[in-house]
Amino acid sequence: MMQIGDYRLHSLDLQDFALDGGSMFGVVPKVMWEKLTPSDELNRVMLKTRGLLISGNGRHILVDTGMGTAWSQKLRSIYRLSDFRLETELANHGLTPEDITDVIYTHLHFDHLGGAFRPAGDGLEPVFTGARHYVQKENYISARHPNLKEKVSYSAAFVDAFSRLSEVELLDGPAELFGGIEVLVSNGHTRGQQLVRISDGVRTLVHGGDLVPSSAHLPLPWVMGFDVEPLTQIDEKTALLIRMHEQGELLFFAHDPFNEAALLRRDEKGAIVADRFFTV
Numbered sequence: 001m002m003q004i005g006d007y008r009l010h011s012l013d014l015q016d017f018a019l020d021g022g023s024m025f026g027v028v029p030k031v032m033w034e035k036l037t038p039s040d041e042l043n044r045v046m047l048k049t050r051g052l053l054i055s056g057n058g059r060h061i062l063v064d065t066g067m068g069t070a071w072s073q074k075l076r077s078i079y080r081l082s083d084f085r086l087e088t089e090l091a092n093h094g095l096t097p098e099d100i101t102d103v104i105y106t107h108l109h110f111d112h113l114g115g116a117f118r119p120a121g122d123g124l125e126p127v128f129t130g131a132r133h134y135v136q137k138e139n140y141i142s143a144r145h146p147n148l149k150e151k152v153s154y155s156a157a158f159v160d161a162f163s164r165l166s167e168v169e170l171l172d173g174p175a176e177l178f179g180g181i182e183v184l185v186s187n188g189h190t191r192g193q194q195l196v197r198i199s200d201g202v203r204t205l206v207h208g209g210d211l212v213p214s215s216a217h218l219p220l221p222w223v224m225g226f227d228v229e230p231l232t233q234i235d236e237k238t239a240l241l242i243r244m245h246e247q248g249e250l251l252f253f254a255h256d257p258f259n260e261a262a263l264l265r266r267d268e269k270g271a272i273v274a275d276r277f278f279t280v
């Protein structure tokens with residue numbers, strides 16, 4: 001648990017999954033990335049989908065929802081998908097999915113959106129029945145009309161189900177959603193990704209979304225093969241990490257298999273690296 005202003009923050013260990021190591025680290029050779037993150041016999045790196053629960057001022061806000069349960073046996077095996085632990089993780093804090101008042105999506109790729117739905121009949125039904133849902137309008141448009149590179153990442157079934165939710169807010173750029181909780185926009189990983197920044201003016205935590213998905217992605221040129229604009233991703237990551245290091249802000253990792261959050265420092269060569277890791 002971490003307290004920032006009126007809010008209590010909790011990292012939720014929603015699910016484990018795996019993605020191809022080459023895709024996760026773009027042009028970085030395996031001999032380099034495998035020192036930082038383990039891979040299996042099929043070259044897949046183990047990842048988590050971590051949710052961030054922000055409670056306070058009468059709200060229970062969830063950032064991102066994991067992959068969820070609506071997956072075929074074949075895809076579960078391809079992604080090494082674990083059970084979905086949403087209900088037990090929320091129960092640890094005395095909550096059920098119905099208690100969630102707001103869901104902020106960094107973006108609508110399947111590993112951030114899928115947990116918002118569960119199978120019902122031959123379709124999907126919403127999990128967070130009492131919530132309002134927030135995404136950038138530009139990201140929603142990308143998800144509805146995906147380019148060929150991202151088509152596999154924007155599952156049409158989940159995006160269709162999202163479009164049928166009644167309480168959706170399409171945001172038009174950076175915004176303060178609640179006192180002390182704002183979203184920042186970045187476009188390198190996908191168009192209209194939003195990072196969530198929680199601050200009381202003294203202590204600040206930034207959810208790194210898929211701009212910095214794990215501590216192994218701190219080296220500036222180490223970006224993912226999935227990114228739609230790798231050079232934009234590098235520029236955005238550089239600006240974010242320099243500012244966060246200067247301001248002493250905590251960075252939350254949505255996909256790191258081991259580390260929930262870190263404070264940053266510069267090493268002897270001037271590179272920004274993790275200084276200390278924190279649990280949230």
Ligand SMILES: [Zn+2]
Pocket residue numbers: 109111112210213255
């Ligand atoms: Zn992701």
